[in-house]
Amino acid sequence: xxxxxxxxxxxxxxxxxxxxxxxxxxxxxxxxxxxxxxxxxxxxxxxxxxxxxxxxxxxxxxxxxxxxxxxxxxxxxxxxxxxxxxxxxxxxxxxxxxxxxxxxxxxxxxxxxxxxxxxxxxxxxxxxxxxxxxxxxxxxxxxxxxxxxxxxxxxxxxxxxxxxxxxxxxxxxxxxxxxxxxxxxxxxxxxxxxxxxxxxxxxxxxxxxxxxxxxxxxxxxxxxxxxxxxxxxxxxxxxxxxxxxxxxxxxxxxxxxxxxxxxxxxxxxxxxxxxxxxxxxxxxxxxxxxxxxxxxxxxxxxxxxxxxxxxxxxxxxxxxxxxxxxxxxxxxxxxxxxxxxxxxxxxxxxxxxxxxxxxxxxxxxxxxxxxxxxxxxxxxxxxxxxxxxxxxxxxxxxxxxxxx
Ligand SMILES: NC(=O)c1ccc[n+]([C@@H]2O[C@H](COP(=O)([O-])OP(=O)(O)OC[C@H]3O[C@@H](n4cnc5c(N)ncnc54)[C@H](O)[C@@H]3O)[C@@H](O)[C@H]2O)c1
Numbered sequence: 505x506x507x508x509x510x511x512x513x514x515x516x517x518x519x520x521x522x523x524x525x526x527x528x529x530x531x532x533x534x535x536x537x538x539x540x541x542x543x544x545x546x547x548x549x550x551x552x553x554x555x556x557x558x559x560x561x562x563x564x565x566x567x568x569x570x571x572x573x574x575x576x577x578x579x580x581x582x583x584x585x586x587x588x589x590x591x592x593x594x595x596x597x598x599x600x601x602x603x604x605x606x607x608x609x610x611x612x613x614x615x616x617x618x619x620x621x622x623x624x625x626x627x628x629x630x631x632x633x634x635x636x637x638x639x640x641x642x643x644x645x646x647x648x649x650x651x652x653x654x655x656x657x658x659x660x661x662x663x664x665x666x667x668x669x670x671x672x673x674x675x676x677x678x679x680x681x682x683x684x685x686x687x688x689x690x691x692x693x694x695x696x697x698x699x700x701x702x703x704x705x706x707x708x709x710x711x712x713x714x715x716x717x718x719x720x721x722x723x724x725x726x727x728x729x730x731x732x733x734x735x736x737x738x739x740x741x742x743x744x745x746x747x748x749x750x751x752x753x754x755x756x757x758x759x760x761x762x763x764x765x766x767x768x769x770x771x772x773x774x775x776x777x778x779x780x781x782x783x784x785x786x787x788x789x790x791x792x793x794x795x796x797x798x799x800x801x802x803x804x805x806x807x808x809x810x811x812x813x814x815x816x817x818x819x820x821x822x823x824x825x826x827x828x829x830x831x832x833x834x835x836x837x838x839x840x841x842x843x844x845x846x847x848x849x850x851x852x853x854x855x856x857x858x859x860x861x862x863x864x865x866x867x868x869x870x871x872x873x874x875x876x877x878x879x880x881x882x883x884x885x886x887x888x889x890x891x892x893x894x895x896x897x898x899x900x901x902x903x904x905x906x907x908x
Pocket of ligand 1: 595598670671672673674675692693694710711712713726727728729730731733734735736738862863864865866867868869
């Protein structure tokens with residue numbers, strides 16, 4: 505039986521319809537109450553003493569910065585939607601934190617701001633796409649739209665792309681299928697950053713995977729995760745905060761586990777999900793390889809160690825990505841109902857620590873979005889705000905304007 509506390513917390517898990525972050529605009533001042541007891545990653549950054557920035561304003565700032573380096577408005581808006589969604593969901597590592605990277609990718613010419621994807625090969629259920637070195641957000645939206653269209657026509661759509669760039673939170677694309685009542689999956693390869701179990705060097709990326717599956721009344725299961733112990737952005741955030749990282753996230757250049765965020769960032773050797781071999785890190789390594797099979801190997805892009813190094817801007821990324829949409833109505837009737845039963849059973853389980861209710865994937869993000877809606881915006885770290893100020897000056901874009 506669920507405790508009273510877990511029942512109370514469950515109110516916070518009630519299905520919140522997926523919203524366009526740019527429409528968010530509530531007015532409460534404090535977000536602390538909603539955030540207690542939930543895993544640090546998605547929530548604590550709001551708990552700092554910097555001014556609130558409305559999501560609409562973040563979107564305006566990102567769009568204008570991208571336009572200032574020659575990105576067509578629709579592409580700049582696609583990128584802004586992606587980054588704002590990441591901040592909204594509590595994945596700050598993949599939100600505003602990434603803007604400078606996209607700006608420099610475009611201004612250095614290693615990514616083509618105006619490029620649009622092209623279908624190279626197609627069947628009723630599949631497509632192979634050339635991203636033509638365009639923005640990952642543009643390629644991702646194009647491919648997932650195509651997969652959704654195919655799933656609506658023939659039950660399943662499976663689209664692989666080559667010639668893409670960093671596409672942000674993988675969940676952005678599974679959510680698009682979810683909004684149409686479909687199951688959505690997506691995968692991307694990334695710069696080599698993960699040391700395969702027993703290795704001193706990196707050979708695979710953080711290779712995220714996501715599954716979004718619809719349950720009843722707008723509820724859902726949204727798994728969106730790196731196949732390394734963490735996304736590299738999380739190490740970057742610890743570095744920005746000047747805080748150590750937990751054991752099992754990364755190795756130093758000698759292959760030893762490190763807790764120093766700077767050393768971890770410099771060695772660029774993340775550990776696979778699970779950490780060391782004794783903790784079954786080889787399973788995370790296997791999942792990373794699975795992602796690569798669907799992306800670089802199936803899509804014909806760069807793969808594994810051939811992908812440019814993290815932070816290397818001299819050559820194009822040529823990333824491989826994969827997008828799948830599945831119509832649950834092609835299978836046993838009652839998918840949403842069964843999934844709701846399962847999710848609610850799990851959420852109602854007696855927690856080992858009463859202050860930490862059992863959650864399913866997607867719940868931490870839901871709580872974070874609820875907190876952002878109540879607060880009326882997000883809080884960025886001071887050095888993130890400094891980076892935004894720097895961009896505003898160098899690109900001659902109106903500064904990011906927090907709530908007064
Ligand atoms: N484009 C890229 O190159 C790239 C690479 C790596 C990661 N990413 C993105 O970075 C983001 C962060 O990835 P991550 O692996 O650090 O995410 P994470 O570890 O914060 O969360 C992973 C998943 O676990 C779920 N979760 C978290 N706490 C939970 C709990 N207590 N109980 C049940 N479920 C829980 C979350 O809902 C999420 O689905 C993701 O959006 C990912 O797509 C992108």
